[in-house]
Amino acid sequence: DTEVTQTPKHLVMGMTNKKSLKCEQHMGHRAMYWYKQKAKKPPELMFVYSYEKLSINESVPSRFSPECPNSSLLNLHLHALQPEDSALYLCASSQGQGGREGYTFGSGTRLTVV
Amino acid sequence: AQSVTQLGSHVSVSEGALVLLRCNYSSSVPPYLFWYVQYPNQGLQLLLKYTTGATLVKGINGFEAEFKKSETSFHLTKPSAHMSDAAEYFCAVSDRGYSTLTFGKGTMLLVSP
Numbered sequence: 001d002t003e004v005t006q007t008p009k010h011l012v013m014g015m016t017n018k019k020s021l022k023c024e025q026h027m028g029h030r031a032m033y034w035y036k037q038k039a040k041k042p043p044e045l046m047f048v049y050s051y052e053k054l055s056i057n058e059s060v061p062s063r064f065s066p067e068c069p070n071s072s073l074l075n076l077h078l079h080a081l082q083p084e085d086s087a088l089y090l091c092a093s094s095q096g097q098g099g100r101e102g103y104t105f106g107s108g109t110r111l112t113v114v
Numbered sequence: 115a116q117s118v119t120q121l122g123s124h125v126s127v128s129e130g131a132l133v134l135l136r137c138n139y140s141s142s143v144p145p146y147l148f149w150y151v152q153y154p155n156q157g158l159q160l161l162l163k164y165t166t167g168a169t170l171v172k173g174i175n176g177f178e179a180e181f182k183k184s185e186t187s188f189h190l191t192k193p194s195a196h197m198s199d200a201a202e203y204f205c206a207v208s209d210r211g212y213s214t215l216t217f218g219k220g221t222m223l224l225v226s227p
Contacts, residue, residue: 042217099208099215102148105157
């Protein structure tokens, strides 16, 4: 299995809702990432988990809360989001945190905040 | 911190023409370099990568890239464009430590019949 699976593919939520994005990989990778991508822009790093521990948090607002229950799963909990948080959220994984092998990306969750 | 510059936000070619997408990196030490492709509403797919060894790297879908240290470049080429190559292309860089990927701003490839 050489895929990163993200669910749901699309999500519409109100500003008072709480929702979660899920990401799963079965490649034995030990680093997992959340990226945010706005239209016509490159992906921006949000969080890095290495060996199930949060190792990088790129000053993301607290309304985004990551969780890594085990080495195969990565969640992103969303609460009290703003319309400007509407974007494509991408999960990725790699064998180690170092960039030598590149990352494997999921197909993303298209989030719309209304 | 590592960075990459992609010259041209849009590149237009005719079907069958040569594709050339430009990427320059900023580092005195050769980094790891990658090209990714993104189709609309999809994730990013790795086309090819340079880590060490041969400077001409072949990837999927007929793409290749050449690492040129003297020019700090890693340009992506394909001899003959197909309509299916129309997509956004991102160059990315990582240094040789425990760093993360940094992406260029992307180049949209447009292919006309």
